[in-house]
Amino acid sequence: MKYKQIIISTIYETITQIGMSSLSKDEVGKKLEVPPKQVMGDYAFPCFVLAKELKKAPAQIAQELSFLINNEYIERVEVVGPYLNFFLEKQKAGNEVVMKVLNEKDNSGKLSIGNHKKVTIDLSSPNIAKPFSMGHLRSTVIGNSLANIMEKCGYTSIRINHLGDWGTQFGKLITAYKTWGDEDRVKQEPIKELLSLYIRFHEEVEHTPEFEDNGRSWFKRLEDGDKEALSLWKWFREESLNEFERIYNLMDIEFDSFNGEAFYNDKMDAVVKELETKSLLSESEGAMVFSLDEYDLPPCLIKKSDGATLYATRDLAAALYRKKEYNFSKALYVVGGEQSLHFKQVFHVLNKLGYEWSKDMHHIPFGMMLKDGKKMSTRKGKVVLLEEVLQEAIKLAAQNIELRNPNFDEKEAVAKMVGVGAVIFHDLKNYRLNDVEFSLKEMLTFEGETGPYVQYTHARACSILRKAKRKETSTDSIDAYKDEKAWTVISLLMKFEEVIKQAYDQFDPSQIAKYTIDLAQAFNKYYGSVRILEEDENQNARIQIVEAVTIVLKEGLRLLGIKAPEQM
Ligand code: ARG
Numbered sequence: 391m392k393y394k395q396i397i398i399s400t401i402y403e404t405i406t407q408i409g410m411s412s413l414s415k416d417e418v419g420k421k422l423e424v425p426p427k428q429v430m431g432d433y434a435f436p437c438f439v440l441a442k443e444l445k446k447a448p449a450q451i452a453q454e455l456s457f458l459i460n461n462e463y464i465e466r467v468e469v470v471g472p473y474l475n476f477f478l479e480k481q482k483a484g485n486e487v488v489m490k491v492l493n494e495k496d497n498s499g500k501l502s503i504g505n506h507k508k509v510t511i512d513l514s515s516p517n518i519a520k521p522f523s524m525g526h527l528r529s530t531v532i533g534n535s536l537a538n539i540m541e542k543c544g545y546t547s548i549r550i551n552h553l554g555d556w557g558t559q560f561g562k563l564i565t566a567y568k569t570w571g572d573e574d575r576v577k578q579e580p581i582k583e584l585l586s587l588y589i590r591f592h593e594e595v596e597h598t599p600e601f602e603d604n605g606r607s608w609f610k611r612l613e614d615g616d617k618e619a620l621s622l623w624k625w626f627r628e629e630s631l632n633e634f635e636r637i638y639n640l641m642d643i644e645f646d647s648f649n650g651e652a653f654y655n656d657k658m659d660a661v662v663k664e665l666e667t668k669s670l671l672s673e674s675e676g677a678m679v680f681s682l683d684e685y686d687l688p689p690c691l692i693k694k695s696d697g698a699t700l701y702a703t704r705d706l707a708a709a710l711y712r713k714k715e716y717n718f719s720k721a722l723y724v725v726g727g728e729q730s731l732h733f734k735q736v737f738h739v740l741n742k743l744g745y746e747w748s749k750d751m752h753h754i755p756f757g758m759m760l761k762d763g764k765k766m767s768t769r770k771g772k773v774v775l776l777e778e779v780l781q782e783a784i785k786l787a788a789q790n791i792e793l794r795n796p797n798f799d800e801k802e803a804v805a806k807m808v809g810v811g812a813v814i815f816h817d818l819k820n821y822r823l824n825d826v827e828f829s830l831k832e833m834l835t836f837e838g839e840t841g842p843y844v845q846y847t848h849a850r851a852c853s854i855l856r857k858a859k860r861k862e863t864s865t866d867s868i869d870a871y872k873d874e875k876a877w878t879v880i881s882l883l884m885k886f887e888e889v890i891k892q893a894y895d896q897f898d899p900s901q902i903a904k905y906t907i908d909l910a911q912a913f914n915k916y917y918g919s920v921r922i923l924e925e926d927e928n929q930n931a932r933i934q935i936v937e938a939v940t941i942v943l944k945e946g947l948r949l950l951g952i953k954a955p956e957q958m
Pocket residue numbers: 512515516517552553554705708723725
């Protein structure tokens with residue numbers, strides 16, 4: 391951001407000099423553009439915004455300013471009609487940028503906005519005894535990347551997996567297990583078996599309505615702390631969690647907490663009481679609700695007529711608990727767009743309770759994963775088991791690597807990084823609110839805008855460095871930066887920090903994903919047009935560019951939750 395700031399300050403100082411007073415420095419920054427083509431300069435300033443106050447034609451203002459602009463980082467300015475196009479001093483700026491990356495290494499792009507304050511990130515949060523859905527995958531991948539981005543910006547991230555581990559469905563599941571279940575089968579394939587028991591319950595209840603009552607009474611026993619009910623529940627939870635852990639291990643994602651819905655069983659009374667004391671509840675058909683009429687929203691259900699508590703009540707208790715436990719400065723909930731109303735309601739209730747910090751809570755919604763244009767479903771027969779998807783991606787990646795590099799001895803480990811990386815990248819390169827079309831084939835090609843493409847570019851750059859015999863970092867010959875394709879690479883390196891800041895501001899990892907593609911493409915063009923290792927006076931400078939690119943690509947991928955193998 392340094393160079394952009396320099397341009398802004400220079401423009402600001404110069405226009406003040408010629409009598410412009412109504413434009414602040416911030417406004418200058420907002421007006422500053424990046425020209426559509428690199429040959430037109432690094433930045434452009436449209437002078438029509440000055441015309442009214444200065445009572446002159448924009449083109450004339452541009453002319454006048456061009457003579458006054460003077461800064462050691464600016465090589466020249468060109469006047470094109472009303473535009474002032476700025477060209478950075480390539481040697482000076484380019485050298486600084488590359489050296490900074492080489493010195494800072496994986497700290498490149500780091501910001502200190504967060505000041506070690508805490509951010510809780512509610513992510514993944516699958517439901518026990520149910521398959522891990524594509525929605526949960528998106529939440530996991532987006533949430534993990536946001537947690538990385540927050541850390542990069544100086545926050546301490548706390549990843550919370552708010553498991554769906556409580557509810558009437560567990561009464562039904564226990565009934566089904568007691569009637570048809572088999573311990574070994576559950577142990578072998580817990581989620582598959584538990585899911586089929588649950589489905590069977592729903593089929594059989596059609597002609598044997600007593601099952602419904604059984605289910606209800608088992609859930610009652612569970613809520614009352616009955617030993618048998620509780621131990622079955624615990625066991626289902628553990629077995630399911632073990633299976634989810636396999637997916638998390640494949641993706642190399644760790645959580646700070648697995649406190650799910652059940653964790654708040656003994657923490658909801660306090661919330662309900664607080665709402666009652668503050669006279670915020672009203673009765674509606676026997677249930678206790680929190681009216682949100684003033685916001686034009688349906689009421690938030692706090693307690694059902696039978697006394698059972700609800701999803702929202704648990705989230706209220708969870709928010710209070712998290713504030714007390716972590717004292718978060720931001721709380722993010724990475725959950726699909728279909729729960730927008732729920733989070734709006736929860737945040738409003740907290741606000742009405744007088745918790746000013748409710749303004750620090752953000753629902754981060756995302757679109758659906760589609761297959762052939764239709765929502766991917768986990769219900770009934772159409773189960774997409776995520777683990778199978780990941781394994782398939784790894785297999786395809788292994789075949790790809792085998793073709794390219796048959797004698798490579800780390801094939802297996804790298805295939806895992808590439809397969810999993812491909813799935814993650816495919817998700818994150820899309821703006822999170824957009825729906826994503828699922829295509830294993832597309833996500834695994836080494837060309838186009840894919841994870842493997844970025845990884846492959848990184849590995850290729852690493853292989854040049856292995857061949858290079860650069861002794862020490864040196865700033866001797868830096869003519870290399872004047873090369874047009876080299877400059878494209880450098881101007882991207884320059885923007886890494888800004889891209890991270892944007893991703894942070896908008897809770898949007900896709901900015902970083904797109905950036906890694908841009909950088910990889912620019913690098914490949916550069917690499918294709920020069921001979922990096924040619925023994926001339928610019929050799930060292932070229933190698934330094936390559937090294938800076940490997941650092942930033944690797945760090946960009948890391949922020950997305952993707953590994954960057956050095957060979958593949
Ligand atoms: N288990 C829920 C589901 O699968 C997601 C939970 C999201 N987190 C939360 N605090 N409500 O839909």
